[in-house]
Amino acid sequence: MAIQRIASKWKKTKIIRQNESLRPHIPDTRKFAFEPLRDMLIEYGFVFVKPDNGTYGNGVMSVELWRDELIPDSPIQYKLRYGTESELFPMVEALHEALEEKIGQTPYLIQKGIHALTYRRRKFDIRALVQKTPRKTWETTGFIGRVAAKQKVITNYHGGGSVMLIEDLLAPYTSPKEFAHLYKDMKSVGERVAAQLARKVPGLKEIGLDIAIDEQHHIWILEVNTLPALFPFKLLHPKEVYKKIRRYAVAYGRLKASSK
Numbered sequence: 246m247a248i249q250r251i252a253s254k255w256k257k258t259k260i261i262r263q264n265e266s267l268r269p270h271i272p273d274t275r276k277f278a279f280e281p282l283r284d285m286l287i288e289y290g291f292v293f294v295k296p297d298n299g300t301y302g303n304g305v306m307s308v309e310l311w312r313d314e315l316i317p318d319s320p321i322q323y324k325l326r327y328g329t330e331s332e333l334f335p336m337v338e339a340l341h342e343a344l345e346e347k348i349g350q351t352p353y354l355i356q357k358g359i360h361a362l363t364y365r366r367r368k369f370d371i372r373a374l375v376q377k378t379p380r381k382t383w384e385t386t387g388f389i390g391r392v393a394a395k396q397k398v399i400t401n402y403h404g405g406g407s408v409m410l411i412e413d414l415l416a417p418y419t420s421p422k423e424f425a426h427l428y429k430d431m432k433s434v435g436e437r438v439a440a441q442l443a444r445k446v447p448g449l450k451e452i453g454l455d456i457a458i459d460e461q462h463h464i465w466i467l468e469v470n471t472l473p474a475l476f477p478f479k480l481l482h483p484k485e486v487y488k489k490i491r492r493y494a495v496a497y498g499r500l501k502a503s504s505k
């Protein structure tokens with residue numbers, strides 16, 4: 246069967262939400278409109294606004310509640326961030342208008358913002374690669390940490406982010422025992438997401454999961470990619486890691502046997 250993929254983040258979210266064991270890992274996600282924007286800002290104080298069909302972090306913005314702490318009793322405002330720029334809005338109506346102007350007719354989503362852990366004051370998240378094995382089971386075959394560029398709200402490599410081993414990123418936050426536990430949980434979440442998606446998309450062979458870890462060390466699924474990049478797993482790991490990834494990808498037809 247040909248490899249099948251889905252672009253819409255909304256569709257993928259709806260499918261994986263159907264698995265109860267995954268629900269605690271999926272941040273509240275709604276279609277962009279005024280009411281959800283207002284309600285989610287009240288409820289979470291931090292949201293992401295992103296294109297339903299985006300890639301590479303393009304068009305991804307965040308909004309957080311913000312107060313000028315140097316001025317006593319100053320009012321709360323909304324801080325919109327995109328790229329390395331930011332803009333303040335005193336009212337949610339004005340924020341919504343500015344967002345509508347940027348978004349135009351493109352379908353957008355709003356998602357609860359996750360306060361991801363940081364490395365040298367930069368946010369990081371984790372890309373997990375999950376592949377169909379030649380034995381037709383799902384296996385999480387690799388993890389890579391992605392660190393945002395300075396002042397940026399996205400960690401994407403194409404957005405100036407850099408890659409690091411998750412062992413190095415999580416070491417300051419976890420004991421070896423806790424790391425092992427988190428590692429096992431992320432692996433299992435990845436495999437369950439793939440199995441759940443495959444119920445609706447039988448030709449699925451591989452996914453890339455964007456995972457954020459918050460201060461409580463909770464695992465959050467930010468996004469599921471159905472055309473994951475493989476090259477980041479060549480960079481920092483022992484070469485056995487990519488060898489297996491490549492072997493699986495050849496078995497399901499993403500790569501040619503002769504490819505490197």
Ligand SMILES: Nc1ncnc2c1ncn2[C@@H]1O[C@H](COP(=O)(O)OP(=O)(O)O)[C@@H](O)[C@H]1O
Pocket residue numbers: 272292293295299300301302303305356357358359360361370398399400401455457467468
């Ligand atoms: N809900 C969120 N909370 C925190 N960070 C987020 C959230 N959604 C997206 N991000 C950041 O933005 C990046 C890009 O968003 P993502 O949903 O993965 O879109 P894309 O398809 O463009 O990669 C993520 O890797 C992460 O760094």
Ligand SMILES: [Mg+2]
Pocket residue numbers: 301302401455468
């Ligand atoms: Mg992504």
